[in-house]
Amino acid sequence: MRADASTACARGAAMHDPSTAPLLRALARVQFRNGMTLDDARDLVPQFARLGISHLYASPLLAARPGSTHGYDTVGYDRIDPALGGEAALARLSARLHAHGMGLVLDIVPNHMAADVHNPWWMEVLAWGQASPYATWFDIDWTMPEPELHGRIVLPFLDRPLAGALAAGLLRLHHDGSSGLFYIHHHDHRFPLCPTGYAGLLAAVGAPGPLLAGLTTIAMRARPGAEVNRALAALRQWAATDEGHAAMARIATLHDGASQAGRTRLGALLDHQPWRLAWWRDAATRINWRRFFDITGLVSLCVERENVFDAVHGYVFSLYQRGLIDGLRVDHIDGLGAPAAYCQRLRERLARLTPRRPANALPGASIHVEKILLPTESLPAAWPVDGTTGYEFMDQVAAVLHDPDGGAALDRLWATCGRDARALDVIVHNARVQLLEQTFPAEYRRVVSLLDTALHRRGVNCAAADMTAAVSGLLTHFRPYRTYFGDEVVQDHTADQTALNTAKAAALRPLTPQQARALEQVARVLAARPEQAPRVIARRAQQAFEHLTAPLAAKSLEDTGLYRYARLLSRNEVGSDPGVLSLSVPAFHIRCADRLNHHPDTLLATATHDHKRGEDSRARLAVLSEMAAQWETLAQGWFARNGATDAAGPDRIDELMLYQTLVGAWPLDPFADRGARARFHRRIATWQTKALREAKRHTDWITPNADYENACAAFTERLLNPDTSGDFLSQLEDLVARIAPAGALNGLAQTLLRLTTPGVPDLYQGCDLWDFSLVDPDNRAPVDFAHRAALLEQCSSFDTAAATWRTGRIKQDMIRRVLSFRQQYPDLFARGTYEPVTITGPDQGHAIAFLRRYAGMSLLVAAPRLPLAMQPCASTLAAGRELDFALDLPQHTGQWHSLLGEIPRQATMPFEHGHIPITCLVRDADAGAGA
Numbered sequence: 001m002r003a004d005a006s007t008a009c010a011r012g013a014a015m016h017d018p019s020t021a022p023l024l025r026a027l028a029r030v031q032f033r034n035g036m037t038l039d040d041a042r043d044l045v046p047q048f049a050r051l052g053i054s055h056l057y058a059s060p061l062l063a064a065r066p067g068s069t070h071g072y073d074t075v076g077y078d079r080i081d082p083a084l085g086g087e088a089a090l091a092r093l094s095a096r097l098h099a100h101g102m103g104l105v106l107d108i109v110p111n112h113m114a115a116d117v118h119n120p121w122w123m124e125v126l127a128w129g130q131a132s133p134y135a136t137w138f139d140i141d142w143t144m145p146e147p148e149l150h151g152r153i154v155l156p157f158l159d160r161p162l163a164g165a166l167a168a169g170l171l172r173l174h175h176d177g178s179s180g181l182f183y184i185h186h187h188d189h190r191f192p193l194c195p196t197g198y199a200g201l202l203a204a205v206g207a208p209g210p211l212l213a214g215l216t217t218i219a220m221r222a223r224p225g226a227e228v229n230r231a232l233a234a235l236r237q238w239a240a241t242d243e244g245h246a247a248m249a250r251i252a253t254l255h256d257g258a259s260q261a262g263r264t265r266l267g268a269l270l271d272h273q274p275w276r277l278a279w280w281r282d283a284a285t286r287i288n289w290r291r292f293f294d295i296t297g298l299v300s301l302c303v304e305r306e307n308v309f310d311a312v313h314g315y316v317f318s319l320y321q322r323g324l325i326d327g328l329r330v331d332h333i334d335g336l337g338a339p340a341a342y343c344q345r346l347r348e349r350l351a352r353l354t355p356r357r358p359a360n361a362l363p364g365a366s367i368h369v370e371k372i373l374l375p376t377e378s379l380p381a382a383w384p385v386d387g388t389t390g391y392e393f394m395d396q397v398a399a400v401l402h403d404p405d406g407g408a409a410l411d412r413l414w415a416t417c418g419r420d421a422r423a424l425d426v427i428v429h430n431a432r433v434q435l436l437e438q439t440f441p442a443e444y445r446r447v448v449s450l451l452d453t454a455l456h457r458r459g460v461n462c463a464a465a466d467m468t469a470a471v472s473g474l475l476t477h478f479r480p481y482r483t484y485f486g487d488e489v490v491q492d493h494t495a496d497q498t499a500l501n502t503a504k505a506a507a508l509r510p511l512t513p514q515q516a517r518a519l520e521q522v523a524r525v526l527a528a529r530p531e532q533a534p535r536v537i538a539r540r541a542q543q544a545f546e547h548l549t550a551p552l553a554a555k556s557l558e559d560t561g562l563y564r565y566a567r568l569l570s571r572n573e574v575g576s577d578p579g580v581l582s583l584s585v586p587a588f589h590i591r592c593a594d595r596l597n598h599h600p601d602t603l604l605a606t607a608t609h610d611h612k613r614g615e616d617s618r619a620r621l622a623v624l625s626e627m628a629a630q631w632e633t634l635a636q637g638w639f640a641r642n643g644a645t646d647a648a649g650p651d652r653i654d655e656l657m658l659y660q661t662l663v664g665a666w667p668l669d670p671f672a673d674r675g676a677r678a679r680f681h682r683r684i685a686t687w688q689t690k691a692l693r694e695a696k697r698h699t700d701w702i703t704p705n706a707d708y709e710n711a712c713a714a715f716t717e718r719l720l721n722p723d724t725s726g727d728f729l730s731q732l733e734d735l736v737a738r739i740a741p742a743g744a745l746n747g748l749a750q751t752l753l754r755l756t757t758p759g760v761p762d763l764y765q766g767c768d769l770w771d772f773s774l775v776d777p778d779n780r781a782p783v784d785f786a787h788r789a790a791l792l793e794q795c796s797s798f799d800t801a802a803a804t805w806r807t808g809r810i811k812q813d814m815i816r817r818v819l820s821f822r823q824q825y826p827d828l829f830a831r832g833t834y835e836p837v838t839i840t841g842p843d844q845g846h847a848i849a850f851l852r853r854y855a856g857m858s859l860l861v862a863a864p865r866l867p868l869a870m871q872p873c874a875s876t877l878a879a880g881r882e883l884d885f886a887l888d889l890p891q892h893t894g895q896w897h898s899l900l901g902e903i904p905r906q907a908t909m910p911f912e913h914g915h916i917p918i919t920c921l922v923r924d925a926d927a928g929a930g931a
Helices: 038-051 086-099 120-131 162-167 195-203 209-221 226-239 242-254 260-271 280-286 306-321 339-356 391-400 404-415 424-438 441-457 464-477 494-508 513-526 535-558 585-598 615-641 652-665 674-695 706-719 726-756 785-793 798-803 809-824 826-830
Strands: 027-030 055-058 062-064 074-080 103-108 112-114 153-158 172-175 182-186 189-192 275-279 295-300 327-330 366-369 760-764 838-840 847-854 857-864 886-888 919-924
Touching: 027 038, 038 055, 038 086, 038 785, 038 809, 074 086, 074 306, 086 103, 103 306, 112 120, 120 153, 120 189, 153 280, 162 260, 162 275, 172 242, 195 209, 195 226, 195 242, 209 226, 226 242, 242 260, 275 280, 280 441, 306 339, 327 339, 339 366, 391 585, 391 615, 391 726, 404 615, 424 441, 424 464, 424 535, 441 464, 441 513, 441 535, 464 494, 464 513, 464 535, 494 513, 513 535, 585 847, 615 652, 615 726, 652 674, 652 706, 652 726, 674 706, 726 760, 726 809, 726 847, 726 857, 785 809, 798 809, 809 826, 809 919, 826 847
Parallel strands: 027 055, 027 760, 055 103, 074 112, 103 327, 153 275, 327 366
Antiparallel strands: 062 074, 112 295, 172 182, 182 189, 838 886, 847 857, 857 919
16 A cells, blocks of 8 residues: 555554454445445455455355345355356455455344245245255244135235236246246245145146155155155256146146136135235235245245354355454344354354365454444343344434534424424324334234233233233333344343333323233243243243334334434434434543443445435534524415415425425435436435335325325426526525535544544445445445545645545545554554543534543544534635633644644644644654654
């Protein structure tokens, strides 16, 4: 890597010994698929290395459903997806990374797979039902009380009710020559028939006796095995002959839905399968297997079973042992049955393999888990992991950049938006009630049933209505993702008990005495340890409850509440609490110190593939909290003049959300042409449709309200048309021009804090430049890496980059400079102290300052906060007003050196008039500076 100011400024310090370097230093997240292959990523390695990245952070690479855009719909855990280049391409990428001293962190998905014809495990279960060796690998309830469902899997994939699909001839019987199996086809879906009935099908068309004898053996054996494989092989061979081909056509004709006789035969055939077809709309009420949240195309695994764990992770362990990957990111850890036991098993297996890795492999293995934590919640101590994927930092760093004084005006504006403009807690509670009724009623009934059975085992009988009220109350008031009472390796359940008690106290208030009694009994079952209750039934009840609270928490806030609550959208983000507008600087320092003490290697994220809007869009919107009264006046004027009507749409909430989205995403430079304006309009329109449906107030994904959606789309189109909304667009552009420099400083402050506070910075793809993206698919769009590489090659002084800040080059330059220094002195960041610096003076609230110190090296960081008061220059971001504050630093002798550019005249007054208000200074004791 070419020397620059950041390496020069630290001259004199002892060079760091790479053999003792922490495993992770800085990650760059790359979203594969959508045009990004492993070989494409290989070509980017030098660019990431020049930026100062230590590890590539890859989205899922294992085989996924063909055409997958994200890779979380796994169909095979035993190979790298051929669409990405396969293992050979992974080896090429790994070799290039190692040549640059870098590693690879792989996102794995142990919780769920695609419920798809390309998933052989799932197909085997559909073909054989409970006789399949994989029947217990998926979380399926084979004990449904309804006679027609007992021992069967409900498959809600039909485009209409079963009777209608039969009548319309939309179910067709075909034989697959490659597998030997018969399938029912419905559009793109295929459902295998159980081979035990094949003898009857073939007998009707006069199949040869020996073949029928083999197929009869299948019927007698009633489970897969070697004899079944031989019989199916014989069937494949015969089906390939002219006689067999004609027979297969005859079978299809006999079961053709075009005739009443064919429909009758086909219906009878369906009645004898291990599955039951259903309308896709019936999934919420009839499904008897656990999905990933409410996505019927993803079926959950029972990875707590050792054989399932081995099958899911065996190939990944092989990749790790061979040095092709160096760390893991575990997707949706709370979807697993026993996360602590899982993490311990994962850590133990990786530790066992570490000595077998190649000599040139990076040391150790990192494990990070995707876990949403409440502000008062900590990562469970029983999880031997390096940390989370960083949602909590994204919340903290955003909150500390908001002005608490703006809350009153923002609340006034929000209160004028109609009867749905309520407090966030009310919105989330109502969403939970709605989700239980409309999205998860099948899962809810199962929880009630299991708890009722568990109570019966204890000799406790509760009326059905009382049980329903008790469980509903708990579920709608339970705030964390879940408890871990049934996880046997967890010894301390203080946090679990507190969460359960808090929910119970809230749920008790409206209950009758009988319902309250039921609630008390239910809570005892949910909090029982295995040694305190009949293990199997109590654990099943606990697990069903835990598997429902997690999707309820996610869907009620992230996928519903964040689209209903529009007070200020910069706080509406995954892992955040939008009800809390701001975090004080002392509180931010406390959280940073806590992170250093407990999980110093946790990830620090400010953007992800799941974020609702880009990190710099949020940073710009945060500026509105500094001018909340003016924003209130402006928005009220737009309400009055832009002509939206609640009756047609959008209503005030959706209108306010649209205005904020436009403010946050509006480009820094004018549209180059009509095409650029049209592309922006399409992005906004796509976001709007998703936002309206996720909110589930006027429309939703299940029953879209075309009238309301069309009215909102027409309103947006009129707003964005200069010929019809010139005055509005002029005001919007003036507002953006006013707040964009302050928003850019917020974005730089957010970036600097991510790079320097305790933890490992995670750079989401493309976010080395300004990120004004919207929710997916916009935030997963292809990145122009060539443009970023060109800017990286042109790097010069920080002040020069500031002069062209609208390009985002200043953000990239900051990342490069800080990460380059971090590369030279990793222990300063990984293990160095975190010491809040006291700020004094009238403007003390406009900075966040701290020291990191280790082995004689000191790093002083002062990031701007609430930058609108600094009157940043629109051309260079330099402070237009000198702030009156000072930093109370320990006494030192010697000279500070700046990582970013020209040093202010004194370290205790870092934000002088005419300087970019960002300070990142380093002092080395070995160079005579004194520690």
